[in-house]
Amino acid sequence: MSHPKNSNFHLLMFPWFAFGHMTPFLHLSNRLAERGYSSTFLLPIKAIQQLQHLNLYPHLITFHPLTVPHVEGLPEGTQNASDIPIQFTYLLAAAMDRTRDQVERVIRDTKPKLIFYDVAHWVPEITxxxxxxxxxxxxxxxxxxxxVLVPARNVPKDKPITEAELLVPPAGYPSSTVVLRGHEVRSLLFISQPFGEGITFYERIYKAMKESDALAIRTCNETEGKFCEYIGSQYGKPVFLTGPMLPEPPKMPLEDRWVKWLSGFQPGSVVFCAFGSQIVLEKNQFQELVLGLELTGLPFLVALKPPMGAATVEEALPKGFEERVKGRGVVWGGWVQQLMILEHPSVGCFVSHCGFGSMWESLMSDCRAVLIPHLGDQILNTRFMAEELKVAVEVVRDEKAWFSKENLSKSIKSVMDKGSVMCSMLKENHRKWREMLNKGLMNSYVDKFIENMHELVN
Known part of the structure; x- marks a missing residue:
């Protein structure tokens, strides 16, 4: 649907400086540009170089470089979250806040109809x-x-939230299946930690949502409608849904090395494992992971960052591992074309951290999903996939959040054994959701979202 006023309907995009945030904002810009909407995209200089190839409409989407100011304690040259260990993220938030003058200048110069932002809670003050x-x-x-982030959670300002408080769902929470475990709750305590100067993560996101004119969420009514209604009632805001905002199929082919390697195996037989751009495992968990994949007896491709204390993935591999899995197992420390690997006919299982992007890629692919979440929202995404939608299996872990090679292997085998009840159930549920979330439905979300934008400014 093209709106007659779209040529004058300029947008400004200002996402958090992490690829898991910048790329969905860019996918949204692309889908709106497809219908004639122009946007200015505020990004750190280095991120522009890394995301340039995803800008499908350079005549309509303009990248505006931001200089990320230095903050004491932040490693020199840091521009986005993947440049640093996760414990430094709060300093990157402080650096983002110091770009306020630059952002205000762009708003004054471009005079957008709307600005989209996520963690920069001060944007509504400017707009x-x-x-x-x-x-x-x-x-x-x-x-x-x-x-985690609704007013009913009521995180106290003067003291950190406790594990016991987080174990209790907030008032009116619309689901009984998201039951948290002790080690998972500990990973959610980040909400009361600093995220910038003099502000906690909860305070920042709560204020960013509360002060907005509307809330947009990258999801669908079909999967999360009741949660969206609850959020809207909690904040007293209109809630607009974009659909999952997956990228268009890449124009560049899968690298030859992976085409050749994957094509050597039977359809649906390869296990692909990837944990996104920020997860760095401890060395013994990294070894347990690759040993668990070896134990399955299946061909596998692992794409992970080197574990803590290792310069390369090769030096961290268990003794004798490479010889034992030669010809059927590859551990790769560099970037891979995840979406294209998932689409390869030989790949039948996706072992992931269940970041929200990977969650949708898994849901829209043909692969069976095995999940090992690490951080707050990944845990909730995992519970949603495994217990609400029943399209995935979560790897069992102990109270310290460690998983064993045996439990990993068992989970993978349970979804790859075509004769098992578990495999049949997951496959059928997955098929239903994938058919429902078709391209026509996704396009209708974008059309509805455009209507919502126009209603908001009129």
């Missing part, structure tokens, strides 16, 4: 002065927002 509407765009699951 109100200019009479511009601001949409808070969440690229994590509605289920995770509904359990």
């Amino acid at each position: 109100k002065a200019f009479g511009i509407k601001a949409i808070n765009y969440s690229v994590v699951s509605a289920a995770s927002i509904a359990i």
